[in-house]
Amino acid sequence: MPPVEPGVQYADLEQQSETAQLGMWVFIATEVLFFGALIATYVLYRASYPAQFRIAGHDSLILLGSINQAILVTSSLTMVLAIRAARLADRRALVRLLLATAALGFAFIGVKGYEYARDAASHSVPVIDFVFKHGYRAPAELFWTFYFIATGIHAVHLSIGIVLVLILAARAARGAFTPLYHAPLEVVGLYWSFVDCVWFFLFACIYPLGRAGI
Amino acid sequence: MSATALELPASYLTEENTIGSWLLTRDHKRIAMMFFCSITFFFFIGGIAATLIRLHLLSPAGAFLQPETYNRLFTMHGIVMVWFFLIPSIPATLGNFLLPLMIGARDLAFPRLNLFSWYLFNTSGLLAVYFLFVGGVDTGWTFYTPYSTLFSNGHVIAAAVAVFINGFSTIATALNFVVTTHKLRAPGMTWFRLPLFVWAIYATSIIMLLATPVLAMTLALIALERLMGIGVFDPQLGGDPLLFQHMFWFYSHPAVYIMVLPAMGVVSEIITCFARRPVFGYRGMCYALITIAVIGFFVWGHHMFTSGISLLSAVVFSMMTFIVAVPSAIKVFNWTVTLHNARIQFDAPMLYALGFIGLFTLGGLTGLVLGTLSSDVHLQDTYFVVAHFHFIMVGGTVSAYFGGLHYWWSKITGRHYPEIWGRFAAILMFVGFNLTFLPQFILGYLGMPRRYYTYSTDLQTWNVLSSAGASILAVAYLLPLFYLTWSLIWGRKADDNPWHATGLEWLTASPPPAHNFLRTPRVTEGPYRYDPRDGSYVSQDGVFHA
Numbered sequence: 001m002p003p004v005e006p007g008v009q010y011a012d013l014e015q016q017s018e019t020a021q022l023g024m025w026v027f028i029a030t031e032v033l034f035f036g037a038l039i040a041t042y043v044l045y046r047a048s049y050p051a052q053f054r055i056a057g058h059d060s061l062i063l064l065g066s067i068n069q070a071i072l073v074t075s076s077l078t079m080v081l082a083i084r085a086a087r088l089a090d091r092r093a094l095v096r097l098l099l100a101t102a103a104l105g106f107a108f109i110g111v112k113g114y115e116y117a118r119d120a121a122s123h124s125v126p127v128i129d130f131v132f133k134h135g136y137r138a139p140a141e142l143f144w145t146f147y148f149i150a151t152g153i154h155a156v157h158l159s160i161g162i163v164l165v166l167i168l169a170a171r172a173a174r175g176a177f178t179p180l181y182h183a184p185l186e187v188v189g190l191y192w193s194f195v196d197c198v199w200f201f202l203f204a205c206i207y208p209l210g211r212a213g214i
Numbered sequence: 215m216s217a218t219a220l221e222l223p224a225s226y227l228t229e230e231n232t233i234g235s236w237l238l239t240r241d242h243k244r245i246a247m248m249f250f251c252s253i254t255f256f257f258f259i260g261g262i263a264a265t266l267i268r269l270h271l272l273s274p275a276g277a278f279l280q281p282e283t284y285n286r287l288f289t290m291h292g293i294v295m296v297w298f299f300l301i302p303s304i305p306a307t308l309g310n311f312l313l314p315l316m317i318g319a320r321d322l323a324f325p326r327l328n329l330f331s332w333y334l335f336n337t338s339g340l341l342a343v344y345f346l347f348v349g350g351v352d353t354g355w356t357f358y359t360p361y362s363t364l365f366s367n368g369h370v371i372a373a374a375v376a377v378f379i380n381g382f383s384t385i386a387t388a389l390n391f392v393v394t395t396h397k398l399r400a401p402g403m404t405w406f407r408l409p410l411f412v413w414a415i416y417a418t419s420i421i422m423l424l425a426t427p428v429l430a431m432t433l434a435l436i437a438l439e440r441l442m443g444i445g446v447f448d449p450q451l452g453g454d455p456l457l458f459q460h461m462f463w464f465y466s467h468p469a470v471y472i473m474v475l476p477a478m479g480v481v482s483e484i485i486t487c488f489a490r491r492p493v494f495g496y497r498g499m500c501y502a503l504i505t506i507a508v509i510g511f512f513v514w515g516h517h518m519f520t521s522g523i524s525l526l527s528a529v530v531f532s533m534m535t536f537i538v539a540v541p542s543a544i545k546v547f548n549w550t551v552t553l554h555n556a557r558i559q560f561d562a563p564m565l566y567a568l569g570f571i572g573l574f575t576l577g578g579l580t581g582l583v584l585g586t587l588s589s590d591v592h593l594q595d596t597y598f599v600v601a602h603f604h605f606i607m608v609g610g611t612v613s614a615y616f617g618g619l620h621y622w623w624s625k626i627t628g629r630h631y632p633e634i635w636g637r638f639a640a641i642l643m644f645v646g647f648n649l650t651f652l653p654q655f656i657l658g659y660l661g662m663p664r665r666y667y668t669y670s671t672d673l674q675t676w677n678v679l680s681s682a683g684a685s686i687l688a689v690a691y692l693l694p695l696f697y698l699t700w701s702l703i704w705g706r707k708a709d710d711n712p713w714h715a716t717g718l719e720w721l722t723a724s725p726p727p728a729h730n731f732l733r734t735p736r737v738t739e740g741p742y743r744y745d746p747r748d749g750s751y752v753s754q755d756g757v758f759h760a
Contacts (some may be wrong), residue, residue: 006323007325008321008729009314009319009320009321009322009323009325009398014395019323019397019398020394022396022397023389023393023395026389026393026423027385029424030385030389030423030424031427034428035427036428037428037431037432037461037464038431041446041461041608045452045453045454048452048454050295052452052760097748126444126445127444138445139452141445141451142453144452145444145445145446164308167660183628211528
């Protein structure tokens, strides 16, 4: 591989790498506000209709949500280990860890899909197929609306992350990354961990509610 | 001299001139020019809608438009002007062109993202204009629920999607500016040596980054609500229409500062250059910009005083509104003190800048009248509001935009604009603007509601005055289109620093070469080291010029 040259606007690769990472941090800041607006909406309606949200929240599938939580946290670990492998110039470990990260991402999507199917089977899809069961009134539907919008947008973000990680894995297999040049790994790693963090908040909003008496 | 001049590399304009070299360029200067062409197009689309509205209001019964058409026209005017002209106006053109030059960088941090932003912008703009023409939207640019979700006919979803995509363009550009300012400053260019224009663009970008995503989510919810009836803003399903107003104004009030902060940056550059004095209170000006950006996030409720928010929150939002006026006033006072006892040169950019100060001050003061709870009850949703925000956005931002365009025209194109025409257009714009919008303050005070297509006959005099002013304003906006285009070919050639200004952008050639500087400048001085006694100045690389 020929040595990687920095872009014309940069003095060296280190400046380019720092700049790229700052760019991702700034993007994450905008994403926080994007998800923040949705979560704020949820918090407001939850405060307005505590009883209805508790009843509806109790019907969410906490076992599947918890499995997904574990999957995503593990995937962040494999992502970080991948960056370490790049620093140690261990190409084989790098590729394997990136593939493991993508596989865990797929596993999350798979579990999520199964969970959606179970939700649909219990007629909890607002507008399309929604049954007002055991004590549901109108605001309970809002809970499920939030559930589908939030987890849906999260799944879109995660899918983008999987594509990015697979591209990185292909580049890594060709030996594109060295201990000196692996900025794209750092940048995608930031994004991946952010998507993981979002799930922490969504999990807390959706599943424990109605179970812990809160 | 001429021998070395021949060895200079070609400018960014002449380097390579195929259509492909423009459409695929990563040069921030070319992308700025492309943004300039795009927003000029949208400016005239929005302007045509405004012209039709003012013509219609010549007669109390309404001159020629159907009510439905009238609603669609003011919606189109608002959507196009806010998102496709004012928000990108100064940042995407002058900011894109000048920010790397002013900090001594060879380009923005992410040139491809910059180009992508232009494509997103045009996609969203053409989408919006297409749907506004084929069916239109009658909600006003504010998309208030439940009207927009349950009752309105027209392409609400398409318009929301267009504005949603436009938001990505805004975010991409702002992200580029913030990262570039942090990471690509030339050696010696410390934060407190940055020109105020850079500070202004930086503060603006922060607002864009933090406010736009909320609008994106709000528009997504609106589109879903209209498409599927999910009930987020529908009271029958437990939703709260007022929540929409909160979320919308959480973006749209800071958006006002997205429009006016860059204008303040432009005016700061022009005032100090043509007064030949250092700007008064440089650090105070920096802090004021950041303070406005921060406090601007906590005043959105003043749009909702009559919407049914609690008295406590109304009082808090009213107080925050008064507080945000303080840093704005600091800026006005500092410009005024900079002018005090100065030997002022009244070139066209300075005329625009002076116009800005007057119009912005009046716009700001009337904002306080609206921020006061008691008077807002009377004036809410009247022409007083229309006049107030046009003073800020048109009198303020558009004046500064034209001022900046004239000030940096020689740097951008390498040609001088015809000075006499520039001054004439600046004065005409000021006169036309005041004649258009001063009567609207009175109309609002007399109780004429905004967005009505008829009005009571005793208000006709003021409406005719306003429409007459609008026709003058239209001429004043068309003039630069002609003489600036003319100057591209026949204008006098400009040297590197025709205004004898201190910034780094004036150290390089006019127009600059592809990567801005042949050698990265070393910065040893703060900006604006103008000597008021003899007109000499020290440019930011430490060189004294007599």
